[in-house]
Amino acid sequence: MSEVKKLHKEAMHVLKLTSRTFYIPISLLEPTLKKTVASAYLCMRAIDEIEDHEMIEPEEKQHLLNSTSLLLKKEFDVVEYRKLIQPYESILPEVTLRLDDWINVCPEGIVDKVKESTSIMAAGMADWVEKDWLIKTVEELDDYTYYVAGLVGVMLSDIWKWYDNTETDQDLAIAFGRGLQSVNILRNQQEDYERGVSFMPENWNRDDMFQYATNNLKLADEYMKDIKNRNIKLFCKIPLALANKTLKALKNGREKISRNEVEEIVAQVTK
Numbered sequence: 611m612s613e614v615k616k617l618h619k620e621a622m623h624v625l626k627l628t629s630r631t632f633y634i635p636i637s638l639l640e641p642t643l644k645k646t647v648a649s650a651y652l653c654m655r656a657i658d659e660i661e662d663h664e665m666i667e668p669e670e671k672q673h674l675l676n677s678t679s680l681l682l683k684k685e686f687d688v689v690e691y692r693k694l695i696q697p698y699e700s701i702l703p704e705v706t707l708r709l710d711d712w713i714n715v716c717p718e719g720i721v722d723k724v725k726e727s728t729s730i731m732a733a734g735m736a737d738w739v740e741k742d743w744l745i746k747t748v749e750e751l752d753d754y755t756y757y758v759a760g761l762v763g764v765m766l767s768d769i770w771k772w773y774d775n776t777e778t779d780q781d782l783a784i785a786f787g788r789g790l791q792s793v794n795i796l797r798n799q800q801e802d803y804e805r806g807v808s809f810m811p812e813n814w815n816r817d818d819m820f821q822y823a824t825n826n827l828k829l830a831d832e833y834m835k836d837i838k839n840r841n842i843k844l845f846c847k848i849p850l851a852l853a854n855k856t857l858k859a860l861k862n863g864r865e866k867i868s869r870n871e872v873e874e875i876v877a878q879v880t881k
């Protein structure tokens with residue numbers, strides 16, 4: 611097997627191990643999009659694992675994220691990156707240690723966009739680590755959800771445009787990301803509370819966050835209307851359907867949806 615093929619296979623393997631939500635939709639994409647979106651997911655997940663790490667001090671996270679953000683702005687210097695993460699090698703996951711590999715999986719015509727989006731996300735995450743994720747206003751919630759999810763939407767829209775000139779609305783793409791992220795916030799609220807983090811603006815209760823999620827997921831439906839390519843449409847439909855179903859389950863007091871329900875939704879969307 612050629613080196614390129616081998617790397618692609620490894621990327622899909624790591625993707626399967628890291629993403630419950632996106633492994634299936636990415637697998638259903640045609641080869642060029644599959645490589646691109648897998649690479650983009652893994653690059654962003656690489657830095658997300660730094661932001662979320664339980665054993666790394668905030669100052670160190672900021673340094674790691676800001677330095678990675680700078681490295682992504684130039685031709686990626688893998689020697690510098692290895693030096694940067696070397697002290698944390700034993701505690702960081704494979705997806706983070708192999709950032710250079712994921713960049714190499716990405717097709718040449720779009721890799722700069724993926725690096726740029728990941729760089730902006732890393733700098734935004736570093737700022738939120740500094741602020742200790744202290745969200746007081748809805749503007750701050752919007753800012754946080756923009757960096758960690760809205761930007762993914764923007765990047766995906768850029769990928770669709772590059773791939774076959776599919777034009778989608780940037781604000782709706784951001785809302786799509788925010789919708790998915792706010793469902794996760796609701797799902798993880800207790801767990802986050804236990805580690806001392808809350809994404810609820812002051813004076814907000816759970817119902818307000820439900821409303822925020824519902825509004826953004828409605829805008830995600832609008833986003834879908836611009837997509838004609840069936841392959842891209844299918845990719846977007848799966849996380850959206852899972853988020854809608856999860857939101858409904860949470861409203862009914864359940865913790866999350868079952869593996870069976872996930873399978874049912876995927877089967878329904880792909881039939």
Ligand SMILES: CC(C)=CCC/C(C)=C/CC/C(C)=C/COP(=O)(O)OP(=O)(O)O
Pocket residue numbers: 628629630631632758759760762763764766767783786787790791794833846849
């Ligand atoms: C235009 C468009 C499609 C916009 C959507 C943008 C997008 C994919 C944002 C990601 C947001 C998010 C909450 C990811 C983690 O979800 P998770 O915890 O469910 O995923 P995981 O299983 O990969 O951890």
